[in-house]
Each structure stands twice: as structure tokens, then as C-alpha cells.
Amino acid sequence: MQARRPLDWTIGAGRPLAERPEAVDLIVPIYGAAADLERCLTSVAARTDLVRHGLILVIDGPQDDAVESIVGAFASVASQILRNDARCGFVASVNRGMRASSRDVVLLNSDTIVTARWLDKLIDASISSGDIGTVTPLSNNATLCSVPRPFEENLIPTGFDAESFAELVGRVSARTYPRLPTGVGVCLFIRRALLDDIGYFDAERFGLGYGEENDFCMRALARGWLHIADDATFIAHAGHRSFGSSSSALQRTAARTLARQHPDYMPAIAAFMKTNPLASVHERIDSALRARKPVTARRGPRKVVHLVHGWPPRRHAGSELYAYWLAQRQLQWREVSVFTRMADAERAQGESVELADDGARVRTVTNNFVQRNPVARNALRDWTFERAFARFLAEEKPELIHIHHLAGHAFSLAGVAKRSGVPIVLQIQDWWFLCGRVNLFDFQWQRCSGPGISKCAQCAPLTRIAPAPLWNRVLHRMRRHAARQALSAAGAFVMGSQFIHNDYERSGLLPAGIPAFVLPYGVETATRKAREPARRPLRFGIVGSIVPHKGIHIAAEAFRGIHPSLATLHVWGDTSASPAYVETLRALGGDALTFEGTFAEDAKAAIFDSIDVLLVPSIGLESFGLAAREAMARGVPVVASADGALLEMFESGLCGELFPPRDADALQSIVLRLAIAPEIVDAWSSRLPRVKSVDEHAEEIEEVYEIVMGSIR
Numbered sequence: 001m002q003a004r005r006p007l008d009w010t011i012g013a014g015r016p017l018a019e020r021p022e023a024v025d026l027i028v029p030i031y032g033a034a035a036d037l038e039r040c041l042t043s044v045a046a047r048t049d050l051v052r053h054g055l056i057l058v059i060d061g062p063q064d065d066a067v068e069s070i071v072g073a074f075a076s077v078a079s080q081i082l083r084n085d086a087r088c089g090f091v092a093s094v095n096r097g098m099r100a101s102s103r104d105v106v107l108l109n110s111d112t113i114v115t116a117r118w119l120d121k122l123i124d125a126s127i128s129s130g131d132i133g134t135v136t137p138l139s140n141n142a143t144l145c146s147v148p149r150p151f152e153e154n155l156i157p158t159g160f161d162a163e164s165f166a167e168l169v170g171r172v173s174a175r176t177y178p179r180l181p182t183g184v185g186v187c188l189f190i191r192r193a194l195l196d197d198i199g200y201f202d203a204e205r206f207g208l209g210y211g212e213e214n215d216f217c218m219r220a221l222a223r224g225w226l227h228i229a230d231d232a233t234f235i236a237h238a239g240h241r242s243f244g245s246s247s248s249a250l251q252r253t254a255a256r257t258l259a260r261q262h263p264d265y266m267p268a269i270a271a272f273m274k275t276n277p278l279a280s281v282h283e284r285i286d287s288a289l290r291a292r293k294p295v296t297a298r299r300g301p302r303k304v305v306h307l308v309h310g311w312p313p314r315r316h317a318g319s320e321l322y323a324y325w326l327a328q329r330q331l332q333w334r335e336v337s338v339f340t341r342m343a344d345a346e347r348a349q350g351e352s353v354e355l356a357d358d359g360a361r362v363r364t365v366t367n368n369f370v371q372r373n374p375v376a377r378n379a380l381r382d383w384t385f386e387r388a389f390a391r392f393l394a395e396e397k398p399e400l401i402h403i404h405h406l407a408g409h410a411f412s413l414a415g416v417a418k419r420s421g422v423p424i425v426l427q428i429q430d431w432w433f434l435c436g437r438v439n440l441f442d443f444q445w446q447r448c449s450g451p452g453i454s455k456c457a458q459c460a461p462l463t464r465i466a467p468a469p470l471w472n473r474v475l476h477r478m479r480r481h482a483a484r485q486a487l488s489a490a491g492a493f494v495m496g497s498q499f500i501h502n503d504y505e506r507s508g509l510l511p512a513g514i515p516a517f518v519l520p521y522g523v524e525t526a527t528r529k530a531r532e533p534a535r536r537p538l539r540f541g542i543v544g545s546i547v548p549h550k551g552i553h554i555a556a557e558a559f560r561g562i563h564p565s566l567a568t569l570h571v572w573g574d575t576s577a578s579p580a581y582v583e584t585l586r587a588l589g590g591d592a593l594t595f596e597g598t599f600a601e602d603a604k605a606a607i608f609d610s611i612d613v614l615l616v617p618s619i620g621l622e623s624f625g626l627a628a629r630e631a632m633a634r635g636v637p638v639v640a641s642a643d644g645a646l647l648e649m650f651e652s653g654l655c656g657e658l659f660p661p662r663d664a665d666a667l668q669s670i671v672l673r674l675a676i677a678p679e680i681v682d683a684w685s686s687r688l689p690r691v692k693s694v695d696e697h698a699e700e701i702e703e704v705y706e707i708v709m710g711s712i713r
Helices: 034-047 065-073 090-099 118-126 162-172 192-198 212-222 244-261 265-275 279-290 318-330 383-396 413-419 453-459 468-488 498-507 552-559 579-592 601-609 626-633 644-648 664-676 679-686 694-712
Strands: 025-030 054-060 080-084 105-108 132-139 187-190 226-237 303-307 335-342 352-357 360-366 400-403 424-428 492-495 516-518 538-543 567-572 593-597 613-616 638-641 656-659
Touching: 025 034, 025 090, 034 065, 054 065, 054 090, 080 090, 090 105, 090 212, 118 132, 118 187, 118 226, 132 192, 132 212, 162 226, 162 279, 187 192, 187 226, 192 212, 212 226, 212 244, 244 265, 303 318, 303 383, 318 335, 318 626, 318 694, 335 383, 360 383, 383 413, 400 413, 400 694, 413 424, 413 468, 424 498, 424 694, 453 468, 492 498, 492 694, 498 516, 498 644, 538 552, 538 601, 538 664, 552 567, 552 579, 552 664, 567 579, 567 664, 579 593, 601 626, 613 626, 626 638, 638 644, 638 664, 656 664, 664 679
Parallel strands: 025 054, 025 105, 054 080, 132 226, 303 335, 303 400, 335 360, 400 424, 424 492, 492 516, 538 567, 538 613, 567 593, 613 638, 638 656
Antiparallel strands: 105 187, 132 187, 352 360
16 A cells, blocks of 8 residues: 655645734633743733734633632733633633634633744734745744754753743744644634634534644645744743643544544654754754853763753752763763653653753653552663663764663663663762662661661562562562663763772672772862851751751751750751651751751852851761762861761861761760850861862763773774
């Protein structure tokens, strides 16, 4: 059977040019999502001449008080407010709005943000040819009109908001108005002449939404109407908020209906994806984004992929910050891309988003740990992540892969990297390869003497499937094997301390013949400013994750008997991660303890400047101590547990102090001694050693890259 030829969406019927419309009507269907609706209508009111153009709000059934309040707030700028007595669905609501208008219309999702001159530019595009039936602007989340990457959900690039990114898009546009097989309903300009010709959306077949604009556009193509992208206009789109968790099912149903009604549709989309008529549009935008960070060629791999388990600003713990800082340095001399993950209950498992992050491509895949299969849920092997990572590597074609952490992904991604044939540097950031609880810290908050299959199965159960004792031993044996396989994929290891290197060497997990480099990490440093003399009450700070193994309860207990006039304890971090633990801390610390909340990464220097001493009371093992080095770089002395890699920071008593882990009485004695004699803090501060910078460490990593690539060649 001969394959069906794709429909030609580039040839119109040859209609004469239309006159420029004096006004159009905007149609915004409303169903829930109050916060997005408010942002949308605020942007429409600010960026649209609503004296000239009409705004029709179509409210789809009864709404909650928040939505009704927003509708009331914008009632004065709306030309019409239409209400469905009961929910009719997106398509019927849009049709009602279009029937209430006699002009060209723009369908606008209530989770969009419009930008300067958006409507005038859409009108300009609509009259560029007499056959144009629909116009779709560019957006961060609009399938074939998505930018910077097509057919992906993009976040607004780092350093931009919707307005400033729209300005960049407009500035680099050639106004070529590429032709499309279909418009996109996120924001769709529709000529009244087209509506008069073929009618409205098919509410019977496409009900609540998805697919209705594709069906409409296919019917328009059959009548010689054209669909174009306005490459000079950008609007922001949140995406799928009004449909909630039902969006995936709606999309699948719509796809089946489209395939039945329009057999040409999928071949047309496939042809579009293959030829990419918007390629020059993407290239101009990508070039403008890259121009913000010029690249200077040098030795080493020209393109590196970093694999890490989180990325700022969603996560900014030590491993994530380390990877981010290193990637930012490397962007000065090579292409960098990042494959990472996030937890987001509003997104489906495996759903991904793209971010252009100051020159780096960052792909973030959702993992909410909801897999029923315990092999995937416990990161032994996950086929969804394997396919996503393999696709990412095929697109990026790196010359080296730097694995920072596999947690949140799966051990098996190291195998995907190895099968690509690309050299691999594997960072060992903690004890995850050895311990299901990551840091050899058991369920009773006690130090583990070392892993063992039966012991691990009891301490960190990986499943409740009966018979659980048997399955947990099997799964921990599988985990041990998966860890060995992942480690064997590396061409070299990098570790931040001799302590963690020694632990892994004793475990027998490090494969023979693979070099391991112990390279203390660098931190963001600045010229150390003179600090004010310490005085009572001394301000002690803890910065980072508020979880039990960080030992914050030891510090809170130490401060319980200290009057706030002598010393206070300030804790920065996310209190929502473990609410029960936070309540325990409040009860222990009393008036001396203050939770300062979360913070932006660029506020960290100010935080360190606001305290006299940083506390690191960890009872779980630390593999390096990044926050401690950051504090020391700002001239802040550190009091820390005498364990793990913290032992390698300084000689106790010279420029800070180490105390026995878990010993709240010993910590209290140190705090009281410093509060009574604040000049000790000043003396420590003056003797702090110089801290290695990120730039210096980045150069050390370059040497590792050259060694690994040389061994492959």
C-alpha cells in the first residue's frame, strides 16, 4: 500500500488581501485557576487597548469565590461577560464567545500572559496574505510554536520575564510568518471571514477541550485557508492548569478523534517536525540568548552534558549548587547542557520542561516517586528515565558526560551514558551508592557501621510487597549490583574529601583501574570585607536543609539553657520539608531559636555577613562541607561536628572548633565560652585559611576531563 502523502499546508486559494480590521474581540474562556486568570487579565488590561478592542469573558459554569472576585475586578474593562449555567466545556464556551462577536477574534487561554503590542502585531500578520485564516504567536509552551525549543514546554529563559523575552523575540524577528499545518489554541487569531466560511469549533466531538483547533484548522486547509506563526510576537503560557490531572486523558481522546476525522493530520505534523519551517526563527532566538555569554574556545571537550538530581532555583543543596557553579564556569569555553529532575505534584510522572539557563540547555524530568514497580521507585532501573536520557544524549551529542548524582533518576542511567560511547566522569557526592538512606545514618538516627544485605533490608525497606522481608533482601541485593554496574561505567571518579574516598575504597565498590581524584571543591568567593567586631548577643547560624541528619536538634538543645542576651540561633532553610521535626526544634530551642525561612542563592552572602559563627552540627556523615567553606570565604568561623569530611576543614581551636558529634553539652560549652569572650570569634576570623574558588576548582576538573578523554583515545 502506498504511503499517504502529507497535506500541503503552504498553498492557499489566492484570495485578495483583506483590509486591516479596526478592532477585534478577545475571547477568554474561564474555568478555575484563579491565580493564572488574574495574571492573564492583568496583562491584557495593561497591554491591550480595550477602548478600541473588545474583551469577552466566557465563564464556564459556577466558579469559586476567588475566580468570581477576579471577574468582578475586571468587569469594567470587559465588553461582555457570558455565563454558562452549568459547565459546557472549553469548546462550547469558545464557540459561544465567537458567536457573540461579529469581528475577527483572538482566543486566549486564561493561563497566558500577553506582552507589549501583541495584538497589533497579530493583526499585522493576519493581513500579510489574503488566504491567512489563523495566526499563532510564539510562546514558551505552544507545541509547534514553542520557543526556545519547539514541541517542548519551556520555562522563560533565565534572566528574563515574559515582557523582556518578548522584546528579544521581536528584536531578532525577520517577520517571515512561517506557515503551519495548524494553529495553536493557546492564543489563536481567527479571521471572521474564515468563521463565516467553515463555521465554529466542533463541540460535539471535542467536548471539554484539546484537538478542537486542530480539527478546525484542517477543515480550513481544505478550503484553501492558511495558518501562520507570528514570529515577532511572544506570549507566556503556563499550560494545562484549567484541566488539572485530566489533561493527559483528554489529549489521548482528542488524538484518536483527530486520526479518525483527518487521516492527513499526523503525516502533516510529522512532515512539519522533519522540515521545521521555524528553524531560522529558533536559530535567531538561540543566537541572541547565546550572545549574552560569549564563548572562548580552549582545549578539552567542546560539549559536556551534566547529569544531576536537582537544579537551582528549585533545589540548591550542596550537590546541585556545585554542579550549577561548575556549569556556569564551563559555559565560558564550551557548550553545556544539563539533564536533571524535579518533584512536582501538579505534573505527570516523566513530564519534562526545558530551560535556557544563561546559555545552558537544562532539561528537567518529573519524578514524584509514585512508580508502583519498586525497582523503578527505588532508582534501581527506570525505563522512562532511560529513554528520556538516551533521547537527550542523542540530541546533544556530547563529547563528555559528567555524572554528579543518580538519585532521583536511576542507577541505570550510567549504563545509558556508557552505551553512548562517550567518556564519563562520575562524581561521588555522598554515600548513596553504599546506603539506601544516603549517608550511613539509620532509621533511629544512629551511625551505621557499614552496609550489609540483611541489615540494609531491615533499616531501609524498599517495598511492602509480601513477603516483605524476602523481597527487601532481594531488592537490596539488586541495589548493590546496580550500584556496582553504575560505578563501573566511569572513566574517572571525583570526590571532595579524603574521608569519603577512604570509605568507598574500604567498601570494595570502587572498580580497580579507574582513577579517583580527591579534589576539595571550590566556592563562590569575593573580596573578604572587614567584619565588625563580634559582640553579645552572638549570632550563630545554620544554613541548609532542615532535616534530622543535619543535627539541628543538637544545636537547639545546646541553646535551650542559653539566655538570648548572650547568644541566639538563626536557622535558614525550608521548614516545610519536615514539619514534625521543625516543631521538635521549636520546643527544644525556645526563645533563642529563630527560623529565618528560605532564601535566594544570591542572598547567601548577606546571610553569612549577618552572623558571627556558622554551626554545622551534623550527625550524619558530611562528604565535604560546602556551606562551611562558603562561610569561611566570607570571614565567618565555623563550629562543626568532629566527624566525616568536616575533620578536614581546619585544625580545631585555630580558626574554629570541632566538637564530638551528638554532644549538645559540648556544643553549649563552646557557645557560652564564645559569648563570654567574643574576641575569640574575632581571632578565629583573622586566622581563617584561604578558601579555594570555583574558578580554581573548575581548572582542576578540566585536567580530569583531559585525562579521561586521553585514556579513551
